[in-house]
Amino acid sequence: MKRNILIYGLTSLFAIGFAGFAYGFGMPSLPKTGSMATPAFLEGIFGDKKQVEQKKPVHPIHSDETFNDDNLMRTYEIVPFHKIQLGFSMRIPQDWKETEDYTHKSESEFNQKLLGNISRFDSPRISTYQPRLMVQALEIPHEITAQHWLRHHILVSGYTPVGDISGKSPRDAAGHYIYLEDGTSMYTYVRALINKNTILLAKFEIPSALKDYMDYVQHKTIDSFTLTYPEDGPIETVKSFTLVDSIKLGFPSSWLVSDPDFRDMNRLIVSLKNRSESGSLQGFVHILAIRRNRNTTLQQEIENLKLYFQDTMKLEFVKLETSGKSPAYDRFIFNRYETYEVKNKQKGEANQKLHLAVLGDKEWYIIMFLLSPREDDNLYSWARNVASFEGMLQSIK
Secondary structure, three states, X not given: OHHHHHHHXXXXXXXXXXXXXXXXXXXXXXXXXXXXXXXXXXXXXXXXXXXXXXXXXXXXXOOHHHHOOOOOEEEEEEOHHHOHHHOEEEEEEOOOEEEEEOOOOOHHHOOOOOOEEEEEEEOOOEOXXXXXXXXXXXXXXXXXXXXXXXXXXXXXXXXXXXXEEEEEEOOEEXXXXXXXXXXXXXXXXXXXXXXXOEEEEEEEEEEHHHHHHHHHHHHHHHHOOEEOOOOOOOOOOEXXXXXXXXXXXXXXXXOEEEEEEEEEOOEEEEEEEEEOOOOOEEEEEEEEEEEOOOOOXXXXXXXXXXXXXHHHOOEEEEEEEEEEOOOOOOOOOEEEEEEEEEEEOOOOOOOEEEEEEEEEOOOEEXXXXXXXXXXXXXXXXXXXXXXXXXHHHHHOO
């Protein structure tokens, strides 16, 4: 009985409350069963989300079919300043206007030391916004990958990175960043291509409010950015160094040869130093070649190296970070490449990175290491040092 009363009371309360709610907010009466209004009413409340999504504005260039439509897109091949090293190709929307044309300017007008525009296109206005596309160029002085250069460029420019910078190859990288322009948040997709000793930067900038609307055309346009006259080869002039008949390697000309020791023809030593313009040491490479004989073992040479790190360089190994194979030429039977975080036991300096390569063929053991600032402490010097060191390893013959 009590249960029936409880059910009756709740039912009555719900009915009265529902009636009050409907009266207070002017709720319309439900349509009669079987009337034409019933399906429309149900769709309005329980409609598929896809119907709502279809109402969002769609950019005219939103698929591979529209991107490849020559009525909507145009492929530009541009050689700014008549300088073939700056030549590029890119597919750009037809209704965008080229607002800066450098194709007819002389090569002498290109400032090779400052990052500057070599092409620019502006979109028709979308409400109060005007997206834009810029291609910029700069000669770079040191060995560095496009990925590390681009990350450094974004950070020193005061932009906020969005996600990681992806390196498609040592000479090709892309990423996203945002920045404020007159109070408007700008969302940029940028790609960096290295051509010999010049880096070309393509930036597609849109207000963050248009990110979803223009996401497809922004990425496809920048991804179509290619070099017209690509040229491989090192960024810096390369010098050669030969350790008697053991190894011959190339190194960037900005590195200085230091302390060669060839007194023992079975144990050859040389160092290379990267110094800043002020003269401070930014990177140190040490190369040791040991001729193999009955009295040499790799294990003993590793023990000698440990003593050198401990007694001469005063280094303490904090942790092993990576371990694998170096990019050295495949003449070597033994090939090991490891990176460590180390600290100086006597100086109160920031921890450093040590890259160690140990190689061996039938006649020689070759031990090379790089001591460098860490990425977090000096991104540019670290990136330059690593690119130079790995280039030296690749050049060994």
